[in-house]
Amino acid sequence: MTKKIIIKLNKRFYSIAALVLLLISAGAFSLVYFGVYNVSALTGHTTLVYKFLEHARIQAVDARIDKKVPELSGFDWKNSALENYQRHCISCHGAPGVAPEPFSLGMMPPPSAIVRVARQRSPAELYWVIENGIKMSGMPAWKYRLSKAEIWELVALIKVLPTLSKAQYAQLTESHRDLEANVTQTPLEKRFSQPRARQEISGRVALQQYNCSSCHVIDGIASASYHVGPPLNNMVNRRYIAGTLPTTRENLVKWIMNPTQYKPQSLMPDLNVTRPHAEAMVDYLYEISDAR
Amino acid sequence: MNNKNISKAVFIALIGIGLASTPSYGRALTAFEKDGKKLMITKGCSSCHQLTKLPAAKGLVGPPLDNMAAQNYIAGVLPNSRENLIQFLLNPQAFHPDTAMPTPNLSKQEAQRITDYLWKE
Numbered sequence: 394m395t396k397k398i399i400i401k402l403n404k405r406f407y408s409i410a411a412l413v414l415l416l417i418s419a420g421a422f423s424l425v426y427f428g429v430y431n432v433s434a435l436t437g438h439t440t441l442v443y444k445f446l447e448h449a450r451i452q453a454v455d456a457r458i459d460k461k462v463p464e465l466s467g468f469d470w471k472n473s474a475l476e477n478y479q480r481h482c483i484s485c486h487g488a489p490g491v492a493p494e495p496f497s498l499g500m501m502p503p504p505s506a507i508v509r510v511a512r513q514r515s516p517a518e519l520y521w522v523i524e525n526g527i528k529m530s531g532m533p534a535w536k537y538r539l540s541k542a543e544i545w546e547l548v549a550l551i552k553v554l555p556t557l558s559k560a561q562y563a564q565l566t567e568s569h570r571d572l573e574a575n576v577t578q579t580p581l582e583k584r585f586s587q588p589r590a591r592q593e594i595s596g597r598v599a600l601q602q603y604n605c606s607s608c609h610v611i612d613g614i615a616s617a618s619y620h621v622g623p624p625l626n627n628m629v630n631r632r633y634i635a636g637t638l639p640t641t642r643e644n645l646v647k648w649i650m651n652p653t654q655y656k657p658q659s660l661m662p663d664l665n666v667t668r669p670h671a672e673a674m675v676d677y678l679y680e681i682s683d684a685r
Numbered sequence: 686m687n688n689k690n691i692s693k694a695v696f697i698a699l700i701g702i703g704l705a706s707t708p709s710y711g712r713a714l715t716a717f718e719k720d721g722k723k724l725m726i727t728k729g730c731s732s733c734h735q736l737t738k739l740p741a742a743k744g745l746v747g748p749p750l751d752n753m754a755a756q757n758y759i760a761g762v763l764p765n766s767r768e769n770l771i772q773f774l775l776n777p778q779a780f781h782p783d784t785a786m787p788t789p790n791l792s793k794q795e796a797q798r799i800t801d802y803l804w805k806e
Contacts, residue, residue, distance in 0.1 A: 608757075621757040623748040632746040635761055636784040658781065659761045 434501035450527060458517040465516055465549045474546035475569050477539065482507070482547070485531070490559030500531050508555040519548045537594075537602040537670060540587040588669045596677025599670045612681040622661060629682045635659060645678065646671045714805065721802025728789050730799070738806045747786060753803040760784060767804060771796045
């Protein structure tokens with residue numbers, strides 16, 4: 394008799410639990426299906442979603458940072474670091490007494506005030522975020538643009554920024570401008586970046602870091618599903634590159650580095666791909682092609 | 686209404702939403718498109734180009750022609766439209782002088798049929 398009642402209760406419990414789960418998933422489904430959750434950048438996430446994402450970010454960075462940090466005082470933060478900061482960072486993050494560019498004011502989440510993160514985050518965290526970027530936040534990854542030393546120099550500079558007054562920062566950039574006038578004029582990207590070791594470079598990541606994936610279909614990259622250019626799957630087995638250049642490993646590398654040299658009327662733009670990055674990309678294109 | 690009936694109702698509603706939002710695929714080929722499909726083989730397109738829905742077309746000389754309607758450009762030089770594709774088929778070298786693609790022997794009408802077919806598939 395008693396046994397029977399317990400079974401009956403359990404049955405009731407499970408059916409209620411199943412119903413609640415079903416209602417929750419139906420609710421989540423409707424939020425998406427009916428477009429209830431707004432993706433507009435005019436306003437931020439709701440507090441609940443914001444807290445959740447912020448926590449996820451902190452945990453994710455924490456789980457991945459390298460605790461071994463080089464001595465920051467060993468890095469020169471006054472020369473190339475300042476130049477890199479002025480060129481790549483200030484437009485979104487500002488500097489003491491310098492506002493970010495108008496476009497970045499419309500970004501959501503808003504880019505953080507550099508002095509605030511300089512005070513709150515450890516050098517290891519700053520290094521990781523600069524090198525890796527943060528997905529869907531607007532913070533780009535710099536791994537394929539800056540060398541390790543350049544990133545550490547930036548970290549050293551960022552750590553100094555909260556100690557500077559508006560006048561001191563202005564003076565620093567002023568004296569830097571005089572110095573820059575004497576430097577031979579070569580493109581910045583080429584002047585500074587020392588290549589990283591091949592094993593640190595991934596062809597699949599490089600194809601995303603040069604935005605190949607927004608125009609070409611590429612196996613293994615979820616967002617690469619658009620047809621602006623031809624699909625790159627099995628590319629290495631097609632006889633011609635862009636209809637003109639016989640397909641060889643070396644020609645693929647050369648084409649990626651400088652398409653307009655081989656086909657001036659091509660709509661594919663030059664993306665200033667470095668040779669090591671182009672080689673890594675070609676390796677990946679071989680990987681995703683049928684073996685011949 | 687008891688629990689069982691409510692869950693049944695929710696389940697049926699979800700299936701209904703799912704079905705209603707599935708786009709309809711698989712319209713049969715029109716007569717023009719069927720002509721284009723034949724021309725793809727008889728005019729030699731299929732020996733250089735790949736088209737998943739046309740198993741005979743598995744050439745690896747030129748680019749694959751799947752999903753042509755979704756392509757933004759023709760041969761990387763010409764904005765894609767039906768009219769531009771017809772013009773390109775009639776004289777590829779006019780748009781891309783050093784292309785490896787030979788000028789196919791097509792009448793304007795045949796180029797139109799092939800375009801009809803490629804835009805469908």
